[in-house]
Every structure is written in C-alpha cells, then in structure tokens.
Amino acid sequence: MAVAELDREVLSTIEEESPWKIIWRRFRKHKLAIAGMMTIIVLALACFLAPWVAPYDPISYQAKGENGQILKNDSPSFKYWMGTDNIGRDVLSRLLYAGRISLSVAFVVTIVQTIIGVFVGAVSGYYGGWVDDLIQRFVEFIITIPTLPLLLAFSAILRSFEFPGVPREMTSVIIITVILIAFGWTGSTILIRGMVLSLRNQEFTEAARALGLNNLGIILRHMIPNALAPIIVSATLSLGGVIVTESALSFLGFGIQPPVPTWGNMLNEYQSELWTQPAKVFYPGLAIFVCVLAFNYIGDGLRDAMDPRLKH
C-alpha cells in the first residue's frame, strides 16, 4: 500500500509539476527565505498602503499638544508610536511613506537595470566580435571604478536639474533612480553574456536558426528565457544593494531630498538628534537592515531553488 501511494505521488509530481512549481517547492524548504519573503510582504504592504495604514500625513501633519502647541521631538507615546521629529511630524508615518519611496526606487531600478543588462549582455554575447569587445571593456571599466564617489558626483551636479512638468520634490527621486540604473546594469550583463556564450553554439539555437528565426527572435525566444533563473536570483540579490546605495546617497544628502522621506534621508535628519533622541536614529536604519537582509535571504533561497546543479 505504501508503495502504491509513493508511486502515485511520484507519478503525479512528474506529470503535473511545472518548473516554477518545482522551484517553489524547493524554495519553501529554505525557512529563512520564507521568513524573508513574509517580512518583505508585510513591509511592502504596510509601506505601499501607507496612505491608509499610516496614522498621519508624513509631510503636512503637525503634532499638536493639548494646548495647541506643536509637539517637537516628542518622545514615543500612544498617539505617536515613534515620537515626532523636530518640526512635529509623526516619525512612524514618515517611516512608512519613506519605505514606499525606498522600495519603489529599489524595484524600479532593479527591474530596469536588469532589462537593460539582459539586453546588452545578450547582444554582446550573441554577436561577439567588436561589439562584444566594446561592451565588455566598458562594463569592466564601470565595475572596476569605485562607484560611490561617482554616484555622489553625479547627484551633486544634477542637483539643480529640473524636469518640465515634474513637481520639484520628485525630481531628486527620478534623478537618483536614473543614476542608480546607469551604474547598476553591468552585473546582469556579465551574467547573461556568459549564459548566451554557452547557449549560442547549442543545437537548439542551430535548429531555431535553421527554421528561419532571426537574431532578435533567437535572443528573445531562446537565449533570455534559458538564462532567466540566474537573472532572477541576481536581481533579487541586487534589490538589497540598491536599497543600501540609495539610502547611503540620501544619508549623505546627495540622494532623495526632503521633504520626501526615505529611510536614508530620515537617518540624515535624525543624526543630529542622536544625543537627545537616539531611538529615532534606530528605526530607519533597522528598516533598511531588515529589508536588505530579507531580500538577501530570498535571493539565497531562490538560488538554491533554481540552481540547475541541484536538479534531480
């Protein structure tokens, strides 16, 4: 009986499971990755639903005391869980809205830079020759240079830049997103180039070409889907990196500018009150840390789940 049951189970898994299901099954076993995913889901929900979740407006609300005086640098209370900042804004609300910006920037940057990286890498690996040479030299150059000084320099010179039709406080968000993308696409380029180089000479590529598929079609239909797994893993791992870099820039005052809150510029604001209100410095950093840790664990779990070497 036990044998029959086992057989049925094995058979059913073979028949029904798609690759994604297999990955999910393996991923589930990685407890920390699951914990990371839960954390991210909760955090992302809280942040993206900030207009409904957050108790107060992050920018315009001012905490008022019983006598109508503005509560500046108020310590945590039942009404203001994390206290208020130096002009009476609710820290918790700001933290949630900040997460919205920080996470959105991280997602947008990662998605766009992965798309660019994948495309450039695929072209570079598929065509080879001088195109490949040129792209690879450029990528190597970007990877060797220490990026923080350059990121700082770029955001410093773009400080006064204005986009027509974009509210001024959102300008820095766009600029930082663009800068981070500009310096971040190289990782996935290298990855996919390697994959494409190995896939290029395989038989199914030959077959596709024989069937009359053009180069772009081969890249889009055969190369990229085949290289998808490592791309997803590296993109997940880079999410954390983007969050840290963005907060680092904002912390130094060269990133997203107040009043738009991000975890980085909140740290910058509260840094000066370290001696009077140390708890306020604690929260934004903790948010960054937890977020990055969670993303890294998810990436780790995905790698274990998707690594072809682990396939049965």
Add this chain to the structure above:
Amino acid sequence: MTNYLIRRAFQMVIVVLLATLAIYVILNIAPGGPLSGLKLAGADRKSRVSEEDIARLTAYLGLDKPMALRYLVWLLGDDWLGADWMYAGLTSFKQPKLNKEGKPIVQVDRDTGKKSFVYDSYRFWSNPGVAQLNPGYLLWVWGEKTGEGIVRADKVRVKPNKADQIPADMTVAVTVISQNGWKIIANDTNKNKYTVVASKETQWTFPEGEAQPLPAEGRWVNVSWLLGPGGLLGKYAGFHASTHGILRGDFGWSWKLAPGQPVTMLMKSRLGNTVTLMSTAVFLSLLIGIPIGIYSAVHQYSKTDYAVTTFAFFGSAMPVFWFGLMLILIFSWTFKQWGLPYMPTGGVAMVREAPTGSLLNVMGVTPGSLVDRLVHIVLPAMMLSLLYLAGWSRYSRSSMLEVLRQDYVRTARAKGLFERVVIVKHALRNALIPVVTILVFDIAGIFSGAIMTETVFAYPGMGRLYFDALSADDWPVVMAYLFITAILVVVATLVRDIVYTIVDPRIRFS
C-alpha cells in the same frame, strides 16, 4: 613579460587620459555648469549671490573660456600659456603677513640667521573702478575742483596719520561717508559735502598694514564681494599666477573649502588620516576575517561555520552608516548614560581637554597624543572593519572550499599527510591566491571606502574632504579626488595582474 608590461603601461596612459576627459567633461557639462550649486543658492535667495556676482566669478575662475581650453589648462597647466590672459581682470600683490599686534611676522633662518618677512600672496579679481573704502576713512585728495563740491582726483592717500603735516599742494582732506563706484561722498572737516570722483588714472596710496597696497596695474582692489556672509570665496580668495596642471601633480587651487590653498596641500593634510584609518581597518579585518573564513571552510556545516556565514550575511546586509551611528549610540550615548567611560564620537584627536567622565578623561590623555589618536580611531575602524570582515570571511571561506575539493588536496591526504599539513601547506597557500588579488584591489578603495565612515565620525580624511568639496561645489578638489581614484584603480589593476603571475605560476601573460 616586458612586452606585456609595455603594452599595459601604454594602455594605462590612455585609460587615465580618457578618465581625465570623462571627469572634466561630465563635471562641466552638467546643467548650470560647475557653479550650478551657487546659482541654486542664488535662486533660493538663501545668500546674497547676484547674477553679477556669478558672472564675475565665472570670469574670475576662467569658466568663460572654451571648455577645450580649460580642459587643457587643467591637464597641463597654464604657465606655458601665460596665465593672466586666462583670467581677465586678475591682479595679484604680496604683502607681509601680520601677527596679532599688526606687526609683520619675521622669519629667522636657523642656519644663516637671515631675517625675512613672511609674505601673504593675494590674487584678486580686481574690478577697475570700484573701490571699497570704509566710511570714516580719511582721504587726502590731490586733484582739481571741477564744480561746487566736486573733486576730480588725481592722487589719493588713504587714511593719513592725522598728526602728519598736511601737504601744501593737497586739494582737500575728507572723511568718507559712502561710496558709489567711482564716486565717493565725503565730508571735510567743516562738514562741507564733497563728491570725490576717481578714475582709472587715479593714483592711490594705502597705509602700511591695510590690505590694499596698490596692485601693479594701478587698478583698484575690491574685495567686498569676496566677503559676503560666509564668503563666496573668502578673504584670501585667489588664483595662483599659474598652475602646472594635474599631469604635473598640480591640482589647482581650492575654490571654497580653503580658498586659495593648493588642493595638493589640502589633500596632504588629510591623506595621512585616511591611510591610518584604512590600513587599521584592512589589517584588522584580514587578521580576523581570513582565519575565521578558513576555519569555517575546514569545518564546513559545523556550528561555527553557520555562525560565521550568518555573521557575514548580516554584515553584508548592514548599512554601514547606520552601523556607525549605532556604534556611537552604544559606546558613547549608552555608556554616558550609565556613567561608564564613553568613547569620543568624532574627529581625529581632541581639540581641548576631554569632558569629565569620557574615556579620554578617565585615562588622563593629553590632547593630540598618540593614545588620543588611537582612541579616536577605534570606532571608525570598527565600522569599516565590519564591512571588510564580512567580505573577507566570505571570500576566504569560498576560496578555501574550492581548493579543498581539488584533486591535489585529496592526493595529499591519500599520501597520509597530517590534516594540518594538508590544510596549511597545500590548501591554504592556494586558497589565498584570489584573496591576495582582491586585497591589491583594495588599494583603489583606500580613498573611496572611507567616505561613509569619515562622514559619520567627522573624521578629517580624504573621503570627508571629497564629501565636503561636493557639498560646497569645490570642483578642483572633486576633480583631483576623482583623478587620483582613477589612477589608483588603473595601477591596482596592473598590480593585481602582476601579482597573479607571481602567486599563481599557472597564469602567464604574453
């Protein structure tokens, strides 16, 4: 090998030149140009920077010249071009440096006993026609009365000693009330109002000790615009007569952080601090990171291994700046709350005596001593070390794991060697090859790695200098920093490749 080195050196030169071009162009084609920050401040009406000031500053800094020319000057200097035409309206003068009592400082040469003045060199934008004479200044004017109460000045002596014999040929002696460009409104001793009209031809005499000796061209020196609130460029603003260009090791003059000071000097004063900090951090993290990485690889899947990998994971996810703030929170804030000897939160050494209750006070350290500096470096070094430690333990662990899988390790074990010998002699030496090359690459990170740390701990090093320069739009400093970083990267790449061939004979370059 020689051929290879020559080729690489040639490539290096090209890459460095390209880097300089990139740095210069990118920083200069930015919307608004290098003065964009200043313009922004002007637009916000935060400072009294007017359009005119910016125009003057642009000319003063030579920014009105074509970019190709400016790039060339930045690269090669302008001494071979003749400097002054680059910066229209620029004059310079020297005067003895004065001490607090207003007397010239005299320098005595130790060997020869020769006495000499210490000179301050000023190089000012001089705007012909606009002099700044403070109200209350006494003027002796020689000239011609051209109308009722109007004097056209040929010669003016500023702030004469009242006890002096009044020269007989003098036209009028007046006290300055206000000034509008060429026109000076003044009263004479009988309260008669005079308008003294000066011109480019007017000769000026300034008393000793005033900062207005006449420039060589006979132009008036207006330093008022330099002395805005906080200063556009500060009092000693200036451009040196000539620069030698970055390729000859002259990074020009700082615009704002230390106006008129050579960037090289500014960097020299900071470099030592950064190198001390970085080498401490790298050394500490190597000393701890590599052994624990090796240990956890050898004992893979043990509890220690899990602890090490978890630590590395946490360390790499930790935003370093926050970690630094937390260090301050723990070792300074909490310790102070608990009445324990607490750590200093920033700087490189004490400026004055340590406050009571602090660690330095408890230890009885004198400001500026070695112990003082050591105590100050503890927290920044801890912050930096964490970053490196996480990386190093990871690298060395994975590298060691890779090597332990190799056939020659199995062979060594099969030969019956002691495990210790296998690990130390066969595995470790090979596992360290990639580690060494990564270490070499950290040379390039010496400058950039410390921006965060130095900012959090207000540590006066290169990273902090770069950060300050960016905040203050001090572009010569920014460009110098980026240029040096580029060179370090290029050199590190070469050194890494050479080190590769030395430590790993399997790799050969041709």
